[in-house]
Amino acid sequence: MNRLTFWRLLPFAVLVVFTAPLLIVLSSLFGDYSENWSHLFQFVLFDYVSSSFILVIGVSILVLILGTVTAWTVTSYNFVGKNIFEWALILPLSIPPYILAYTFTGLFDHYGDANNLARLLLNLQNSTAIFPNVRNIYGAIIVFSFTLYPYVYLVSRSAFINQSRSMKESARMLGLNQFQVFYKLALPLIRPAVIGGLMLVIMETLSDFGAVDHFAIQTFTTGIFRTWYGLYDIQTAMQLASLLLLTVGVFYIAERSTRSSGIYTSNNSTFSPSKEDSLVGYKALTAFLICFIPIFIGFILPIIELILWAYEVNLEFFNQKFISSSINTLSLSLVTGMICAGLALLINFSIRYKPSALVQRFSSLLSIGYAVPGLILAVGMVQLLVYVDALVLSGLDIVITGSLIGLVLAYVIKTYALANSSIESGYERISSSLDDSSKLLGSSGWSMLSSIHVPLLKTSILTSVLLVMSDVVKELPATLILRPFNFETLAVSTYIYASEERMLQAAAPAIAIVLIGLIPIVFLSKMIRSSRPAH
Amino acid sequence: MSNLILEIKNLCHSYSEHALSIENINLEIGSRDRVSILGPSGCGKSTLLRLIAGLEKPDQGEIKINDIKVSDNKNLIPPEKRNIGLVVQEKALFPHLSVFENICFGIKKNKDKDLIASELLNLLKIDSLKNKYPHEISGGEQQRVALARSLAPKPNFLMLDEPFSALDEDLKETLYKDISQVFSDMSSAILLVTHDRNEAEIMTNKQIRMEEGKFI
Known part of the structure; x- marks a missing residue:
């Protein structure tokens, strides 16, 4: 194979591997339907659909309110703490929904810490509970909303910053008050951006397994898991997974189309950034609370609870199991990060080196994995590995089903988009005239990649490895299914302890997950600070 | 004219279906020639240099360097194998x-x-x-x-694409003097692209005018 063919074929070859598990899952729709399917169809499928629907609607409403109102508050007003709130409002992104769910039950169950404290303070009897039960769909709505609202906050804030001051001032002159300017003018103008953020929230909600499983809510993901591990029927599990995949696909397409449609922004060359109104007194307090409450519920409260749990077991959590889970997690995430960064580098280079509209279109499909629920990837991956073992490796006496290969491959498919976005934006900053000069000086292909692009992309490569690592550390359902026997990661340890209601022991791995999850938040917060109108 | 180092015959190139960026260009440069192509922005000067360098593929016509065919509508010898120098405005x-x-x-x-x-x-x-x-x-x-x-x-010859246009006038004058001296000491040919007549006259001994993709 000559080098031109290699660079042209690379994206297609990777696409085949990335989409194979998904195509295997979808192909199940054309296979046989067992009695289990009939049972599910008659008795529980409606529950899966209705719970998922209520969850999506509830989370969407709450996330829209939290995301847009906080974004409007920090972009339109000046008040105590505003500079901190601007970036602190994304902190809840570092807490996976399942960890917030565990801390919520630890706090708000009948004998949870919050109810115990309230009874102590108010001198009430043990039978009295101040806070309501959260192990239900409403609790799940709150959990998802307070961990996922930053997706809407981030896009809304960026869109509000780009709205012209003169436009808002004209609206005020035409008789609209501050609140009317927000909901009649500013909000409709950022609608496409908000819808894009909301689609991501919906995809995350539909993909979740850990939180809904902890709250015992019947959704597609819990249904797939039970069908497979309870009824041992992988065909029916794949058929259920196909339905979920098709549903997620609709939201994925909607999200992509909102990206291409863009947002309504001022194209006036005399654009002036919005002026912030300074608030004092009760107005400043209200703005403070609007921003503080989401951070308190989505980040501070779970962190306090986790620290209290960890403190209660002293240093006992720091045992052999915790150390081995940490090493397993870090090794897996590092390997995945390096593979994703390497692949993203090669594919972006191939697009740049041999530009072709077809290659570019196929390469953009490689990012589809971020929208696919981990559970579906796991189901498809197991089947793919079984086929590979049976058809390719049978003569070699090698079995890869149940090995780490499948798990790493699933991680790579799921997180490739994160690595790609970092490397892609790094490449945008390298002038094509450098490539021309390099070629004319006799350095092309691998030589250009290693001597010019890699040194210039060092920061982007490092960022992409870190972003992937922080996401892999949080991943639960695919890890749970694809891990080798007795192989534990921090997420699996947290899940197992929490499912055994051993919350104190779950604290240490959960804190470790949150700490690693803070890595991308640091990058994002830097971007937020540099994107203030004054900059 | 000394031995031909660059020979271009009936060269055509377009970036889109409806607009030709280079139309039927013919050019010969000898091994010690210093030639400039003068023309306004967007007339196709830079595209011509990119075609000679092998960074673009022509739709029609052919380019020979040292009597070896390096580009036509079917074959393209890659830039790194042409031994051509190119200096661009953005350095x-x-x-x-x-x-x-x-x-x-x-x-x-x-x-x-x-x-x-x-x-x-x-x-x-x-x-x-x-x-x-x-x-x-x-x-x-x-x-x-x-x-x-x-x-x-x-290199077989050196191409310069508006190399001084981003510099201030005083600096340009100094560079013209120094670099003209360097060119005089060199034995390779030079092809300069510029929109500045003064620069073309100082740096080269033959000027060709180009407009809308054609030599005039």
């Missing part, structure tokens, strides 16, 4: 390499690379910048480094 210095490393980039495998680089540093009066990085030197100095880098592999 395109590699930001992670020092001045010395930039100059040596195209002659990494040459055992005399240190000597060649030192001679060029001296010739272009940039010896003191040897260990500096592109962001640490001025625009005029960067242009001298870009020129030294292009000259290091001893």
Whole structure:
């Protein structure tokens, strides 16, 4: 194979591997339907659909309110703490929904810490509970909303910053008050951006397994898991997974189309950034609370609870199991990060080196994995590995089903988009005239990649490895299914302890997950600070 | 005219279906010629240089370098195998390499690379910048480094695409003088693209006017 063919074929070859598990899952729709399917169809499928629907609607409403109102508050007003709130409002992104769910039950169950404290303070009897039960769909709505609202906050804030001051001032002159300017003018103008953020929230909600499983809510993901591990029927599990995949696909397409449609922004060359109104007194307090409450519920409260749990077991959590889970997690995430960064580098280079509209279109499909629920990837991956073992490796006496290969491959498919976005934006900053000069000086292909692009992309490569690592550390359902026997990661340890209601022991791995999850938040917060109108 | 080093016949190229960027260009350059192509922005001058360099593929016509066909609508010898130097307005210095490393980039495998680089540093009066990085030197100095880098592999001929247009007038005058001297000392041909008649007259001995993709 000559080098031109290699660079042209690379994206297609990777696409085949990335989409194979998904195509295997979808192909199940054309296979046989067992009695289990009939049972599910008659008795529980409606529950899966209705719970998922209520969850999506509830989370969407709450996330829209939290995301847009906080974004409007920090972009339109000046008040105590505003500079901190601007970036602190994304902190809840570092807490996976399942960890917030565990801390919520630890706090708000009948004998949870919050109810115990309230009874102590108010001198009430043990039978009295101040806070309501959260192990239900409403609790799940709150959990998802307070961990996922930053997706809407981030896009809304960026869109509000780009709205012209003169436009808002004209609206005020035409008789609209501050609140009317927000909901009649500013909000409709950022609608496409908000819808894009909301689609991501919906995809995350539909993909979740850990939180809904902890709250015992019947959704597609819990249904797939039970069908497979309870009824041992992988065909029916794949058929259920196909339905979920098709549903997620609709939201994925909607999200992509909102990206291409863009947002309504001022194209006036005399654009002036919005002026912030300074608030004092009760107005400043209200703005403070609007921003503080989401951070308190989505980040501070779970962190306090986790620290209290960890403190209660002293240093006992720091045992052999915790150390081995940490090493397993870090090794897996590092390997995945390096593979994703390497692949993203090669594919972006191939697009740049041999530009072709077809290659570019196929390469953009490689990012589809971020929208696919981990559970579906796991189901498809197991089947793919079984086929590979049976058809390719049978003569070699090698079995890869149940090995780490499948798990790493699933991680790579799921997180490739994160690595790609970092490397892609790094490449945008390298002038094509450098490539021309390099070629004319006799350095092309691998030589250009290693001597010019890699040194210039060092920061982007490092960022992409870190972003992937922080996401892999949080991943639960695919890890749970694809891990080798007795192989534990921090997420699996947290899940197992929490499912055994051993919350104190779950604290240490959960804190470790949150700490690693803070890595991308640091990058994002830097971007937020540099994107203030004054900059 | 001395021996032909560049021969272009009936060259046509377009970036889109409806607009030709280069239309039926014919050009011959001898091994010691210093030719400039004068024309307004967007007339196709830079595209012509990119076609000669092998960075674009022509739709029609052919390009020969040293009597070897390097481009036609079917075959394309890649840029790295043409031994042509190109200096562009934005200099395109590699930001992670020092001045010395930039100059040596195209002659990494040459055992005399240190000597060649030192001679060029001296010739272009940039010896003191040897260990500096592109962001640490001025625009005029960067242009001298870009020129030294292009000259290091001893190219068949050198192409310059608006190399001085981003510089101020005083600096241009100094560079014209210094670089004209360098060109006089060199044995390779030069093809300069510019919109500045004064620059073309000082730097080259033959000027060709180009408009809307055609020589006029």
